[in-house]
Amino acid sequence: MNYRVLLLGLCAWSSLSVLGQESRVEDIRIGGFVGGRIHTCIEQRVKSQDVEHLVEPFRHRGETSLWQSEFFGKWLLGAISSYEYCKDSALLEQIKTGVRSFMQTQTPEGYIGNYSPEARLTNWDIWGRKYSALALVAYYRLTGDKAALQTAMHSVDYLMKQLHEQHIDIARTGNYFGMASCSILEPVVYLYDITRERRYLDFAKSIVA
Incomplete structure (x- = not known):
């Protein structure tokens, strides 16, 4: 399986809700599985750092x-x-x-x-x-x-x-x-x-x- 293609596909799928809307790049949030992993990384790796x-x-x-x-x-x-x-x-x-x-x-x-x-x-x-x-x-x-x-x-x-x-x-x-x-x-x-x-x-x- 080409995991790079899969990841890009998940990102695109998670972003469908913003298509057709006027949004700034900095306002976009990724949902779904990928968005959850991003949230976990920030909370449990970045913010948890001493x-x-x-x-x-x-x-x-x-x-x-x-x-x-x-x-x-x-x-x-x-x-x-x-x-x-x-x-x-x-x-x-x-x-x-x-x-x-x-x-x-x-x-x-x-x-x-x-x-x-x-x-x-x-x-x-x-x-x-x-x-x-x-x-x-x-x-x-x-x-x-x-x-x-x-x-x-x-x-x-x-x-x-x-x-x-x-x-x-x-x-x-x-x-x-x-x-x-x-x-x-x-x-x-x-x-x-x-x-x-x-x-x-x-x-x-x-x-x-």
Whole structure:
């Protein structure tokens, strides 16, 4: 059985009730089996997450090789998408509380991550910073909170400073021949789109060069 076709069919069937009506995309809710699974995922996975548990590694900065620093950003991106779908005020408050706690872990120079100073720019460090910046930009777009945008900018600015001062090619850092590190390109492009700051455009060009 082609499960992809089946899933698409279920989605289409669940959405029949809105056909012929004037609806905004953000107002559409999926019913039936698929809608039930979405609701269960939001309630029992997204909202049940202990967000402080995800933030905690950022307070210690002793990692040298692993990837815990991707977890908060991934959760936040999923939580924001879930909120945009369900408009649950309790979830929004959970998101806001988590972001406030997360932003407090940023060091004065701009680092948000869990790697020790001597291990930064290696393994999954930049990969984790990518998810943090992506999530903060998504939160800024959701709420307009300029503190989140400034935190993301400060983080990327610090990365740019590190690479420049240490004369390091980002494509030679991290895992998978630099692909993990170079994925920082996504939030860098978003920051340029939002701010029009030339330094982000230049950094983006240097990543793909």
